[in-house]
Amino acid sequence: MNSMILVTGTRYLIWMLLLFSFFMLLRGHNEPGGGFIGGLLGATGFVLFSLACGPEAARKQLYFNPEAIAMVGLGVALGAGLAAALFADAFFTGQWLFLGGSETEKGFPLSTVLVFDIGVYLVVMGSVMSLVFALEEEG
Amino acid sequence: MNERPPAAPKPLSPFIAQIPTLASGLMFLYFLRFIEPVSAGETIRIAWEWAPSLGVSLSFIIDGLSLIFALLITGIGAIIFLYSNSYLGKKPQFDRFILFLFAFELSMLGLVLADNLIALFVFWELTTVTSYLLIGFNHAEPRSRRNALQALLVTGMGGLALLAGLILMGSVAGTFEISEINAQGDVLREHALYTAITILVLAGAFTKSAQIPFHFWLPNAMAAPTPVSAYLHSATMVKAGVYLMARLHPSLSGTDLWLWSLTIAGAITAVWASILALRQRDLKQALAYTTLMALGALTLFLAADATIAITAAATFLVVHSLYKAALFLVVGCVDQQTGTREVTRLRGLGRAMPITAAAAAISGLSMAGFPPLIGFIGKELKYKGALAVASEPVFVAAAALLANALMVAVAAILVWRVFYSKAPPADPTPIAKTPGEPAISMWIGPVLLAALGLAFGVAPGLIGEILIEPAVIAISGGAADVELKIWHGVNLPLILSIVTFALGGLIYAYHVPIRRWLIAMERSLFDMDRFWDRFMDGLKALAAWQTRILQSGVLRLYLMTVFATIAFGLIGTWVAVGAAAPTLAALGSELASVPVKHYAIAALLVAGAVTTLVARSRIAAIAGLGVVGIAVALFFIVFGAPDVAITQLLVETLVVVLVAVALLRLPLLENDPGPLKRPAAALVAIAMGVMASLLVIAATRGPLDLTLTAFFQEASWPQAFGRNIVNVILVDFRAIDTFGEIAVVVVAALGAFALLKGVGARRPAGGDADAAHAPAHDGALERAALKQTEAAEADR
Numbered sequence: 001m002n003s004m005i006l007v008t009g010t011r012y013l014i015w016m017l018l019l020f021s022f023f024m025l026l027r028g029h030n031e032p033g034g035g036f037i038g039g040l041l042g043a044t045g046f047v048l049f050s051l052a053c054g055p056e057a058a059r060k061q062l063y064f065n066p067e068a069i070a071m072v073g074l075g076v077a078l079g080a081g082l083a084a085a086l087f088a089d090a091f092f093t094g095q096w097l098f099l100g101g102s103e104t105e106k107g108f109p110l111s112t113v114l115v116f117d118i119g120v121y122l123v124v125m126g127s128v129m130s131l132v133f134a135l136e137e138e139g
Numbered sequence: 140m141n142e143r144p145p146a147a148p149k150p151l152s153p154f155i156a157q158i159p160t161l162a163s164g165l166m167f168l169y170f171l172r173f174i175e176p177v178s179a180g181e182t183i184r185i186a187w188e189w190a191p192s193l194g195v196s197l198s199f200i201i202d203g204l205s206l207i208f209a210l211l212i213t214g215i216g217a218i219i220f221l222y223s224n225s226y227l228g229k230k231p232q233f234d235r236f237i238l239f240l241f242a243f244e245l246s247m248l249g250l251v252l253a254d255n256l257i258a259l260f261v262f263w264e265l266t267t268v269t270s271y272l273l274i275g276f277n278h279a280e281p282r283s284r285r286n287a288l289q290a291l292l293v294t295g296m297g298g299l300a301l302l303a304g305l306i307l308m309g310s311v312a313g314t315f316e317i318s319e320i321n322a323q324g325d326v327l328r329e330h331a332l333y334t335a336i337t338i339l340v341l342a343g344a345f346t347k348s349a350q351i352p353f354h355f356w357l358p359n360a361m362a363a364p365t366p367v368s369a370y371l372h373s374a375t376m377v378k379a380g381v382y383l384m385a386r387l388h389p390s391l392s393g394t395d396l397w398l399w400s401l402t403i404a405g406a407i408t409a410v411w412a413s414i415l416a417l418r419q420r421d422l423k424q425a426l427a428y429t430t431l432m433a434l435g436a437l438t439l440f441l442a443a444d445a446t447i448a449i450t451a452a453a454t455f456l457v458v459h460s461l462y463k464a465a466l467f468l469v470v471g472c473v474d475q476q477t478g479t480r481e482v483t484r485l486r487g488l489g490r491a492m493p494i495t496a497a498a499a500a501i502s503g504l505s506m507a508g509f510p511p512l513i514g515f516i517g518k519e520l521k522y523k524g525a526l527a528v529a530s531e532p533v534f535v536a537a538a539a540l541l542a543n544a545l546m547v548a549v550a551a552i553l554v555w556r557v558f559y560s561k562a563p564p565a566d567p568t569p570i571a572k573t574p575g576e577p578a579i580s581m582w583i584g585p586v587l588l589a590a591l592g593l594a595f596g597v598a599p600g601l602i603g604e605i606l607i608e609p610a611v612i613a614i615s616g617g618a619a620d621v622e623l624k625i626w627h628g629v630n631l632p633l634i635l636s637i638v639t640f641a642l643g644g645l646i647y648a649y650h651v652p653i654r655r656w657l658i659a660m661e662r663s664l665f666d667m668d669r670f671w672d673r674f675m676d677g678l679k680a681l682a683a684w685q686t687r688i689l690q691s692g693v694l695r696l697y698l699m700t701v702f703a704t705i706a707f708g709l710i711g712t713w714v715a716v717g718a719a720a721p722t723l724a725a726l727g728s729e730l731a732s733v734p735v736k737h738y739a740i741a742a743l744l745v746a747g748a749v750t751t752l753v754a755r756s757r758i759a760a761i762a763g764l765g766v767v768g769i770a771v772a773l774f775f776i777v778f779g780a781p782d783v784a785i786t787q788l789l790v791e792t793l794v795v796v797l798v799a800v801a802l803l804r805l806p807l808l809e810n811d812p813g814p815l816k817r818p819a820a821a822l823v824a825i826a827m828g829v830m831a832s833l834l835v836i837a838a839t840r841g842p843l844d845l846t847l848t849a850f851f852q853e854a855s856w857p858q859a860f861g862r863n864i865v866n867v868i869l870v871d872f873r874a875i876d877t878f879g880e881i882a883v884v885v886v887a888a889l890g891a892f893a894l895l896k897g898v899g900a901r902r903p904a905g906g907d908a909d910a911a912h913a914p915a916h917d918g919a920l921e922r923a924a925l926k927q928t929e930a931a932e933a934d935r
Contacts, residue, residue, distance in 0.1 A: 113870050
């Protein structure tokens with residue numbers, strides 16, 4: 001596909017889509033969103049890029065091998081689950097840390113649950129990208 | 140694809156290779172410490188919770204029965220490891236061998252110590268798997284692989300039956316802890332499911348302990364290296380079934396079913412196996428059949444409730460493990476020193492290898508049951524036990540007598556002929572090597588075991604009260620007073636013993652014509668081993684047939700088959716149970732209460748579907764499908780599920796892109812797929828739609844159970860600090876499920892990647908040598924792809 005408009009538009013759209021995907025990932029715990037949706041959104045950005053500029057350019061832009069991204073995501077998710085063992089809890093028990101928390105203020109929340117969701121994000125994004133690239137490059 | 144020459148095997152460091160020997164020895168010493176408390180009547184129990192919600196715990200028990208087994212497993216294990224290092228140490232893959240064997244030892248140990256039915260089953264299956272690896276260790280030989288697989292399948296099938304039996308048992312008893320179940324045996328025996336439980340458990344035990352008609356895998360398992368045979372067939376693997384029958388004796392025995400199935404299977408196995416042992420010319424095969432005989436005898440004596448019969452079983456267990464392990468190891472020495480195991484070729488080895496011969500002689504005498512060896516005590520007890528069986532003493536005693544006499548003859552063949560006879564060998568082919576004494580690490584084991592057999596025979600008090608008695612108490616579940624003695628005065632068992640020796644001598648004198656007759660007879664007999672081959676062939680033919688029917692290789696047919704099965708299966712069930720009419724009646728009232736905006740979305744959905752149907756190009760059809768998906772997402776939004784709606788929208792977008800990219804490579808869809816195919820597809824599609832609608836209506840008609848929704852609404856914020864319930868469930872409450880799902884996503888992506896890349900990469904290289912080397916399934920894949928292209932072209 002050789003469309004000047006698409007190519008130029010995509011250059012900007014991809015960053016917005018990626019930013020939006022991170023936004024969806026992070027807000028997921030309290031508002032609609034989450035790792036799965038975020039991962040799909042991120043993948044959409046790269047799919048668009050790949051349609052506009054070709055899979056080769058998209059691979060370069062992605063930098064990491066999509067299969068590797070998916071695998072790393074699975075590892076991150078597993079690590080988030082195993083981390084519970086450090087606190088003598090059952091596998092996949094969420095661990096929370098509230099930065100600057102006090103009696104009245106909840107503070108800034110950090111948790112293994114978020115790490116797990118990041119793993120989901122990477123898995124979904126890597127898997128979809130792997131499929132799209134394989135299909136586009138086939139034949 | 141490029142065949143690399145196999146890397147030169149790195150020899151295992153001798154220190155590492157001896158770790159299992161040391162570990163087994165230390166475990167043996169550890170278990171020795173339990174003799175004192177156990178003989179004083181104590182039972183040691185160690186337990187960890189495993190899956191408490193399922194009643195599964197990792198609990199271990201040390202009582203008389205498990206202690207005797209643990210000592211045999213670890214003690215003989217240490218000897219076997221020491222022996223293996225000399226016997227196999229220089230072979231390639233010895234490291235792997237040691238690992239398998241150690242894993243097997245630990246599984247076996249877990250099996251005999253487990254106090255939980257489920258834990259016991261897990262260890263049971265672990266022994267099956269590890270023994271498969273051991274039997275098939277010489278995996279370059281097809282025979283070895285075939286026999287290993289046979290052992291795996293036969294014991295694996297029994298294992299499945301056992302699992303069913305154990306689960307039934309646990310649900311009837313209300314607990315999976317064996318010690319608790321054994322304390323309430325009457326509950327089981329009076330329960331309606333008792334027959335089913337017993338049959339299933341015995342199916343597991345009989346296959347594992349190779350009772351007729353499941354006996355055929357055991358002699359075939361001799362394909363394993365000799366140390367493995369010595370270990371698996373003396374104290375461990377095949378005794379697992381015997382252990383199970385002994386362990387569950389308090390809960391399951393005492394009925395006619397138990398008595399007769401064990402008596403008949405045991406007696407037939409014992410006698411038949413001893414006759415077949417006489418037929419064997421290979422020393423190892425002969426020993427394999429005597430193992431069958433021992434297993435039959437043990438089963439036979441576990442049938443009854445009489446304390447003396449159980450004492451006979453417990454004593455014979457020890458007797459057999461000692462002499463059988465020693466004899467197997469001796470056969471290994473002979474094999475290594477002479478290069479053959481043919482009994483017709485070996486003569487007078489006693490001069491060349493005096494120490495090995497002495498160990499063999501003592502073990503052989505124990506096997507034949509001569510005083511003052513422990514084998515004699517075992518045999519006397521067997522006769523006493525047989526005569527004490529209330530129901531059929533004559534039958535049991537006759538079976539025992541015949542089997543024992545045959546044992547005498549086999550022992551004479553194995554030991555007298557091979558080591559001491561001066562008569563010229565029947566087969567004059569000279570043996571390839573000059574035999575001599577093997578390394579000390581190889582003869583020390585048999586010598587130790589033979590010495591123990593002698594020591595226990597001379598001083599039976601060494602094991603009688605401190606080992607056998609607690610075991611008998613554990614098996615019978617009641618009090619017992621065991622005193623092993625060599626001399627009981629002149630009584631019926633002694634007379635039977637003398638008859639045994641005479642009969643055995645007679646059989647030995649005529650064993651050559653008997654063997655010839657047996658070999659001639661064998662051809663006309665029903666052979667389970669051949670039957671097994673035919674059974675496997677049939678199974679494979681069935682699999683091939685149903686694969687041919689179901690795997691057409693055309694995607695459209697796959698979809699048709701799947702959807703048609705779902706739709707007509709569900710609708711059929713619906714009509715059959717009479718639930719269709721009320722659901723249809725509800726349809727009218729449901730439709731009347733639908734708001735207008737829902738009608739609008741439904742119209743969009745229908746429009747998308749119709750577009751798909753009438754579209755002249757694939758791209759238009761896909762776009763139509765996309766409209767359907769977006770309409771569904773709108774429904775999700777209307778019903779307040781934004782997460783699901785967003786996901787649906789994104790997935791829909793990506794699917795359209797993916798399918799569009801894929802379809803660019805397919806021929807254009809100009810025409811209908813023919814007059815016949817469309818109505819069939821329409822029928823299946825409509826049926827699927829009707830089914831799905833009915834399902835939704837039926838599901839919403841019942842009262843909606845909001846327990847879970849309420850729980851998550853309540854718990855989401857305080858317990859997981861999240862307000863988005865869907866996400867909190869996904870990443871916190873049910874994170875393991877999500878983890879499983881993302882693992883599936885990765886596997887699916889990798890699979891698709893491999894398929895696309897693999898097929899794509901090979902295509903240009905069409906018919907070169909590469910394609911010829913491609914594995915068969917890749918060929919099938921290409922054929923499928925080809926078929927699809929053909930079908931698409933036919934469509935045009």
